[in-house]
Amino acid sequence: MEREQGAGGQKRAPRAVVVGGGVAGLCAALELRGRGIDVTVLEAADRWGGCVGSHEVAGLTLDSGAESFATRTDGVKSLLGDLGLASEIVAPHPSGAWVQLPRGAEELPKAGILGIPSNPWDPEVRSALGLWGSLRASLDRYLPTRPPTDQASVAAVVRSRMGKRVLERLVAPVVGGVHSADPELLDIDMVAPGLRALMAERGSLAAAVAAQRERSAVRSGAKAGSAVAGIRGGMNRLVDALVERLADDGVTLLSGQRAERLDHSGETWHVGTAAADGAAQTFDAELVVVALGGPAAVELLSDAVPQLAGHEPVPGPEVKLVTLVLDKPELDARPRGTGVLVAPQSPGLQAKALTHATAKWSWLAEQAGPGTHVVRLSYGRAEDAGRPLDDGPETDDELFRAALADASILLTVPVAPEDVLGWDVVRWEGALPFATVGHRERVGEIRRLIAAQPGLAVVGGWAAGNGLASVVPDARKQAGELADHSV
Ligand SMILES: Cc1cc2nc3c(=O)[nH]c(=O)nc-3n(C[C@H](O)[C@H](O)[C@H](O)COP(=O)(O)OP(=O)(O)OC[C@H]3O[C@@H](n4cnc5c(N)ncnc54)[C@H](O)[C@@H]3O)c2cc1C
Structure with a gap:
């Protein structure tokens, strides 16, 4: 990518505009800046962090959105390390959560993923499912497994491997609580990434859950049994630390700037914005990272990538x-x-x-x-x-x-x-992505269409999978690859 010369005759650093100042956008900005790129982040709201934020209630500063992160990947832990917050990572109280069933409350089995148990005969699982439910769930060990080739909902996989009781009594409450959606609709590969591949490797769904839990515990350094971690003081500290680091590193952070238009001439992208007072501005850059929710991202990209028509994700x-x-x-x-x-x-x-x-x-x-x-x-x-x-x-x-x-x-x-x-x-x-069955393939197609445009990438929960454990490593990877291809 050729760039005009600066006054001293040196090549000017490439410019990037990141649209959206949620965690995905801020992580993308960090990665681009780390590779010497001149970065501007545009955020429509008057605060940073998107779904990670804070509010004050009765004098306490509390998380207003996300309040923990899954330790399934080490993406958040390593980001917190980079930001000097590693020592602030905390495990939740080990007492665990409960599930409210129509017949009363039960302790939620601790060694599960999305409510899927790693052992159908754990006393808590046995108590929630009853004898027949545990017997049916243990059939999972004897059913054949094969590498995933087809799309499947969370419900279809759980029902076929472990039966209806596991689905209704354990998985539906957890999926409803975390993703605000019915497991019949959600794509298992988006909400439990890697689980089906592990199932083929380990021979059963229960064994896959056990293996993924163990990997999480090792990665996080957290006590076994804890699949999530938090930050002392709240997840909102992650956003403060990211914004502070970006400002120190010379990234231009502009809040109150809603991106409304994206087009290009030659190798230069133009991002048109409107401020709250209606003032319009255009930002030019060789690289653009779109870090919005799915429907907003596809809408913004639709002029520049007309092939995206018909690929709009469903709002959450x-x-x-x-x-x-x-x-x-x-x-x-x-x-x-x-x-x-x-x-x-x-x-x-x-x-x-x-x-x-x-x-x-x-x-x-x-x-x-x-x-x-x-x-x-x-x-x-x-x-x-x-x-x-x-x-x-x-x-x-x-x-x-x-x-x-x-x-x-x-x-x-x-x-x-x-x-x-x-x-x-x-x-x-609409802040939670609605990752219905086939979402992973649809996102793959969207990313292929976008990758055909030099200097363009999309990041965020709708593309990477809901939750910081997916969003953070994906945004850093996508932005890193975009930068590497441009320099
Ligand atoms: C209530 C709630 C609780 C959650 N709890 C957890 C949890 O405990 N653990 C966990 O891991 N995950 C949790 N999540 C999910 C997690 O917060 C998200 O996956 C993640 O924060 C998404 O980040 P993002 O940057 O992709 O999107 P967002 O956070 O949605 O950021 C997108 C940003 O783009 C901005 N924007 C929108 N349109 C424009 C435009 N036209 N121009 C410029 N800017 C624009 C928005 O204002 C926003 O700041 C929760 C989500 C919600 C909603």
């Missing part, structure tokens, strides 16, 4: 999070461990998950002090094409009332308005 569901800070000493005993995932058919409950944040993270319990508790309930589940499954609570007041009622049932401790020291509702519209 609206997720609503209600955070309550409670004066409730009875919760010091962690009645439901670190939280509860709700099976879809559970009567009388509208929440799909509850995180007892002060039970999960000891740094937060210390900050809140004895008797003060943070619980976060989530609402909204995708049924089809991103539509919500049920009407559910909508307004802030409806959500607050539903959260009090649901928390009382789920935590087995009555929670009344007078126990509430503070509360907040955070809405995430």
Whole structure:
């Protein structure tokens, strides 16, 4: 790639524009800058981090979106190391989570992935499934396996290997809680990457889960049994550290700049933006990384890559999070461990998950002090094409009332308005990718079409897979490859 000469006759550094200042965009910027590229990041909102952010409730600074990361990959751990935060990585409390079934609450088996157990005869699994359920699940060991060649939903794989009870009692609540969607719809290769390949290698789904859990534990250095980790002070510290590093490294960070247009002339890309006051600007660069949600990314790229027509990903569901800070000493005993995932058919409950944040993270319990508790309930589940499954609570007041009622049932401790020291509702519209069956192939095709355009790449949760463990390493890899091809 030829570049005009600077005043001193030296070659000018290539320029890159990163569109979107979520974790994917910030990681891409870090990688590009590390390779000597002159980087500008454009973010539509007035804050950085996208789905990773903070809010203050009753004087406590809490995560408003993502609050942990999976240790399935070492992508987040190594990023935190690069940012000087390795010593701040913390494991959640080992008490684990519960699952609320129509017939009552059970401890969620600890050694699972997405609720899929590694041993159908673990006492917790046996208790949740009953004798017949465990017997059926253990058939998995005797069924033949083969390398995955076809597309499959989470539900299809779990049902065929381990039966309906594992699907309904363990997997549906976890998938609903984490991905806000029905396991019948989700592509297993997006939400549990590598699991089917491991199944072919190890001979059963249970053995694949055990192997993946073991690898996570070794990678994270966390205690066995913990598939996620967090940061002391909250995941939002990752964004602060990324932004600080990028600013120190000379990256131009522009918030309040919504990208609305992308085209090119020769080898130069032009990104047209509108600021909140309507002022328009154009940014020129040899490299562009689009780090938006799937539908927005494909829309922005559609003029430059017309072949993308018809490849628009389905928007994700609206997720609503209600955070309550409670004066409730009875919760010091962690009645439901670190939280509860709700099976879809559970009567009388509208929440799909509850995180007892002060039970999960000891740094937060210390900050809140004895008797003060943070619980976060989530609402909204995708049924089809991103539509919500049920009407559910909508307004802030409806959500607050539903959260009090649901928390009382789920935590087995009555929670009344007078126990509430503070509360907040955070809405995430379409922020979770809706990775329906075949998503991996569709993303592969989109990336092939984009790779045919010199200097262009897409990153983010919809392309890499939901969750920081997928987003971070993928964004760094894609941006690194883009830079390597350009210099
Ligand atoms: C409620 C919630 C809880 C979650 N919890 C966890 C968790 O505990 N652990 C975990 O690993 N993952 C979790 N996730 C998922 C994880 O947060 C995401 O996978 C990840 O943060 C996605 O990052 P991203 O950069 O791809 O996208 P985003 O974070 O969505 O960032 C995209 C950015 O692009 C900006 N933007 C949009 N349009 C434009 C435009 N036209 N021009 C410029 N900028 C634009 C947006 O404002 C946003 O900042 C959670 C997600 C949600 C929504």
